[in-house]
Amino acid sequence: MSSPTSSFPGAGALRETGRLFALGLDVTRSTIKRPFQLREFIQQSWFIVSVTILPTALVSIPFGAVIALQLGSLTRQIGAQSFTGAASVLAIIQQASPIVTALLIAGAGGSAICADLGSRTIREEIDAMEVLGVSPIQRLVVPRVLAAMLISVLLNGMVSVVGVMGGYFFNVILQDGTPGAYLASFSALAQLPDLWISEIKALIFGFIAGIVAAYRGLNPSGGPKGVGDAVNQAVVITFLLLFFVNTVLSAIYLQVIPAKGS
């Protein structure tokens, strides 16, 4: 644990990053190890769904609406009303929905995972498990990370649907758009890979949220207060990481996959 510590500015941050990656690797490796903790996985998935589904739905409706309203007035200004539907669908599926998902997975799911593992750590449950010859990574962390990934993908699908419906509602009902045009423009600009990248993003976000939460939960700095701090940090670190990764993934996607019709 405490190897001879060199201290140049930023060494601490580098060390933490290294350990975070090591945990990520460990988790990936343990995923394929038997026996798979199916029960824990199902319980955790259910748990994460139960804490995220309602807030996600509640956030995604206004999100879809805002995007629809914004784009609706914008497209009207430049005389491209017929593309309102397509534009808002692209915006929702590619950007808004993975981000909303990520915020909720990190904020609701990740914080719960982190608090749970953190309190187990300070109650020495994790130590006890290791001493009993059971790897806490395999037994506790892997099911949680996988659950976060699965639920993230599912939520992303849900946010997309709810967001698009919200957009439709606002565009057609409130801004007097034509239903036919809204739907028809879907296929004009949007394509299947848009959906894929959305789901891939969600998958990666779920993984990151799970790993960061587990890492901070397994290493709280002493006492119940430490757990509180750890949860706090886990959420903030996850947000930062997710926005960064999102930028990178979007940039790569836009480079690699040609836009439809171009």
Next chain:
Amino acid sequence: MGVEVVVEDLSKSFGRQSIWKDVSLTLPPGEVSVMLGPSGTGKSVFLKTLVGLLKPERGRIVINGTDLVRCSEHKLYEIRKLFGVLFQDGALFGSMNLFDNVAFPLREHTRRSEAEIRRIVLEKMEMVGLVGAERKLPGEISGGMRKRAGLARALVLDPEIILCDEPDSGLDPVRTAYLSQLLIDLNAQIDATILIVTHNITVARTVPDNLGMLFRRELVMFGPREVLLTSEEPVVEQFLNGRRIGPIGMSEEKDEATMAAEIAHRDAGHSDGSPDEDIRGIVPQLEPTPGLPERMGVRRRKDRVMRILHTLPPQAQRGIIESLTRDEQVRYGVFAGAGVGGQGATAVTGTLVQEPVTGPISVVPPQPSPRPRPVPQQEVVRLPDSEWQPQAGQLGEPEQAEQPEPPSAGSRHRRRWLGRGGGA
């Protein structure tokens, strides 16, 4: 038979705070050892290091030929299956009830049927007196119950090494006595190597075969119980008697001024409430419940201690010799009242005499109650504080056979030992 744990030059620190350094000791196989030490000297850290939860900076921990500090993760998990560990706070899984907690190791590591698991779990729960509380969650029971449930979980896989972090804290004196008995009975039944960390003086005096003490970042001593129980070391004396006067203070180090002030108070007649009498000294050791097999560790230890007797301090030597039965004194060729000071020359031979009757008997000076003939078996058995009665058929068993002292080399060794033993 239990497993030997060898610790060599172990040092541990957290950042800049050194916890203890250069700790070397051997937990002899199948024996019960107790580690004492004031609060905060790193006893819990020591236990956690022993099971590989904390990595020491230096040193080795060797179990079955594997160095636990430097072995692979996989190997570490293998070795951990030998351990049963009771954590200071029980460390039960908060989300499971007591039954599932105790059943956890069985479900993870064995392919037993639910019915069989149920039988084993209930047996262990009964052992620690928790029948009826199986369905309770750890949050719903008292600290002492958590402790006992933790012990049940640690024992469920019949470990070869049992580590207990303060099994008595949070328990009343009666339960502590039961628990001590339980540990000794367990040792008699499965011959496990046991290390207990405790503050409880009664436990320290009556339970272990070996006693050690951590203080001020080092191992003050570790050895046969008689050594620590008769020690003149101020820390040990203070700790065993629970006094304020002495090197241990409220915080880890006591400064000169505090110490002087306390002594001044005492001299001025202030009673600090600690008993005046000195409770050091050797008291009879706890024995397994009648009906259980004898503890093999006791017998092995006796041979081991007799072999190193000459290296021990004189009071410890005297204590050990006095605690032997007459028959054993004859067998080992040592006698009560001897072994100290001037008489040492004829007393401490330490050699295992193969035939009890011949040999040193004739050269021995007056004994407390001379009885120059071998004692009839029945009389030996009736001796009041005998811990081990030699039984005719058992002297030739394997442990006996591997005694490294061939009779021919005996005399040479004897002379060398005498030189040191007499001067010690």
